[in-house]
Amino acid sequence: MTANGVPKPEEQAKLVVRNLTVFYGEKKAVGPVAMDIVGQHVTALIGPSGCGKSTFLRSLNRMNELIPGCRIEGDVRLDGDPIYGQGIDPVAVRRRIGMVFQRSNPFPKSIAENVAYGLRIGGVNDAREIAMRVERALTQAALWEEVKDRLNDSALGLSGGQQQRLCIARALAVEPEVLLMDEPASALDPIATAHIEELINELSEHYTVVIVTHNMQQAARVADYTAFFYLGELVEFDRTDVLFTKPNDSRTEDYITGRFG
């Protein structure tokens, strides 16, 4: 396909994006984008600041519509189910497509209650089941060993890296199918970043991960597929090894070789 096209999906695409365009007021922020996101792999979105990669990510679980004046056109399907359209509840979409944010944002509650939050609002009331799923989510987020003796302490007492892993655990507890991550390591030190990257690799065994990153090395390390956004346009999308070694578009090549951005 073309440089702006869709990679031939070797497996069934989990998320199919067609013609997605996001406007802030009258101004087009990103799009139109067409993309096939492969299930149980990591897809990285890279590009310079303001290129629309975060906006695109947030439109995959309908977080953009919380911003006043934001308008979205086009089609996104999760396993064939449209996520935009009449009668589709954004709450139901967000239960299937979770999100981790750039700045860790734990609730001012205990560690356990942070992870249990999504379960409780989803109607899980059984204390044993909640305890079990909290442990499983914390284990998946590689945090269990560090916090198992202080589950009732405030989450705000954790370090930055631990807080971010707690936010990942919180998102995993509701067992989404897709996990969107918006620069999850940008506020962390190199060791904490390495932890998160390792974690992303493990998560892709069970989850479909889409990660926005500023850091091209990070994309190269964690992602199976990489998409390059520039000035609100999806310039190129391919397997990470292909994109970084044989980019199709000169703008991609300029960006990954550090000529701008």
Next chain:
Amino acid sequence: MSATGAGAVVRPDREAQARLAARRTRRNFVGDGAMAIASGAALLIVLAVLAIILVDILHNGLPRLSWAFLTQEPREGMTAGGIFPAIVGMVQMVILMTLAGVPVGVATAIYLHEYSSPVSPVTRAIRIAVANLAGVPSIVFGLFGLGFFIQFLGAGIDKVFFHGQKVYGQPALIWAALTMAVLTLPVVIVATEEALRAVPRELREASLALGATKWQTVMHVVVPQAAPGILTGTILAVSRGAGEVAPILFTGAAYFLPQLPTHLSSQFMSPSYHVYVLSTQSPDVDATKPILYATVLVLLVLTFTLNMAAVVVRARMRRRQGVPA
């Protein structure tokens, strides 16, 4: 090199600049000093006024204050006895007005801040109305209470339920409390909105991204996070209302009552109104004066206690949330 030549040309300039800078520094120094003295003097005036009031009240009120004063009713035309009924009346009125006003105020603020569109003209009109409500003199609230609650609502209730017999169509505890609730409403709304505004967007997003509905997010994340601010604002509003006289003057406060209020339709005594009565209606000014001072002291202590409660509540709730106070 032309360095010497250039230096010779530059030097006078530099000296002039240095002189100018020195003068400027001197002027700044004088300006800063004057400002510090002026603002310090202003602060001293405020402190002096407060000190004079407190010393005067403590000096004249404390000797008359006793357990008996707090637990007895006024006797002999208010030249003897205590102010027990007034304290009870104030407590009853404050509880009723809090129950009536605070939920409405908090709910209004939640609607305004979380649900209404910020650009809608209706929302803007409501905000302006709330701000104006806060500026209405309290005596106007008193007249409103008399006209709306007593003569309209109360008289209506009497006509329908009591065959025209005067039960609710006259000044009563419930009407005074409702009038006071209306008076404190704008303060509660503004304080609650302020507290809601301080809740970071990240927390709302975190909740919504987990598949919470807007209502769940408001109830489980936004309101708990804003609770210390809401509570503080509420207590301050209540403590301000508790000391008001004008709104209860027409709507329920009694000059003197031989017994405590037993019904919502009873009249009641209030320390603030009692101060007014003591200072203007006493048959024996010299006998009343110590009682007057002691009553003012009690009123101050009650209000001060509420304000302190606001500070303590906020500190405790912050600590429980793990935020350093």
